[in-house]
Amino acid sequence: NAGVTQTPKFQVLKTGQSMTLQCAQDMNHEYMSWYRQDPGMGLRLIHYSVGAGITDQGEVPNGYNVSRSTTEDFPLRLLSAAPSQTSVYFCATVGGRDYGYTFGSGTRLTVV
Amino acid sequence: ILNVEQSPQSLHVQEGDSTNFTCSFPSSNFYALHWYRWETAKSPEALFVMTLNGDEKKKGRISATLNTKEGYSYLYIKGSQPEDSATYLCAFKGPNSGYALNFGKGTSLLVTP
Numbered sequence: 001n002a003g004v005t006q007t008p009k010f011q012v013l014k015t016g017q018s019m020t021l022q023c024a025q026d027m028n029h030e031y032m033s034w035y036r037q038d039p040g041m042g043l044r045l046i047h048y049s050v051g052a053g054i055t056d057q058g059e060v061p062n063g064y065n066v067s068r069s070t071t072e073d074f075p076l077r078l079l080s081a082a083p084s085q086t087s088v089y090f091c092a093t094v095g096g097r098d099y100g101y102t103f104g105s106g107t108r109l110t111v112v
Numbered sequence: 113i114l115n116v117e118q119s120p121q122s123l124h125v126q127e128g129d130s131t132n133f134t135c136s137f138p139s140s141n142f143y144a145l146h147w148y149r150w151e152t153a154k155s156p157e158a159l160f161v162m163t164l165n166g167d168e169k170k171k172g173r174i175s176a177t178l179n180t181k182e183g184y185s186y187l188y189i190k191g192s193q194p195e196d197s198a199t200y201l202c203a204f205k206g207p208n209s210g211y212a213l214n215f216g217k218g219t220s221l222l223v224t225p
Contacts (some may be wrong), residue, residue: 058212
C-alpha cells in the first residue's frame, strides 16, 4: 500500500524553466492538496482539489498550476520557475474532515 | 489566514525527561485541531485529530489536550526518548475552510541520551 507517491524527490531548475511535480495516491481519497515548506514558516497551501475536475487556490497559488483529471493524480506545474519557488513541496490527501492528512515524501526543489 | 502559534520554537531535553509544548489558535470558528510528527528527511505523520473541547488523546507516551474556549492545545511526551526527536506541527481547521489546514511553524524537539 503505497499511500501517496511524489516524484521527483529532488530537482534543480534554472530560472524560467518549467516542470511538473507528480503526486499519485492509491487511497481513493477525493481531497488532494499541495503545500510548500520554507524555513521559518509553517506549511502553506498552494492549491487543492476536492475531486476529479475540481481545483481551487490556496494561500500561495501564484506561479503554479494544477489539474485533476483522475482521482489518483494531482500534478503541480511550475510555469516559469523563479528562485522564490525554491522550497520543499508536499502533496497530501485526506479521507474526510475528521481524519489526519497523509503526506507524500516531498520534493526538494532548487531554482537557480 | 488564521494565526496558529506554537511554542517553544525549539526544545532540547535529556532522555527520560517529560516535556510539553503549546499550540494556540483562534478560539472562535473552531472545527478541528491536528497534531503531526515530522522526522528529518521524512514526511509529516498524523498523531491526533481533536474536535471537542476537553478532548484528551493518547498514543503510547504521547498525549494531547484541547481547550477550544481559550484556543490552545498541549502536546505531552512522557519519558522522552531519542527517537522522539522530531518537529511537532499543529494545524487548525475552521468550519468553513473545507479540508484545508492552517499550520503552525512547529516545535523542534531534540532528545539526547
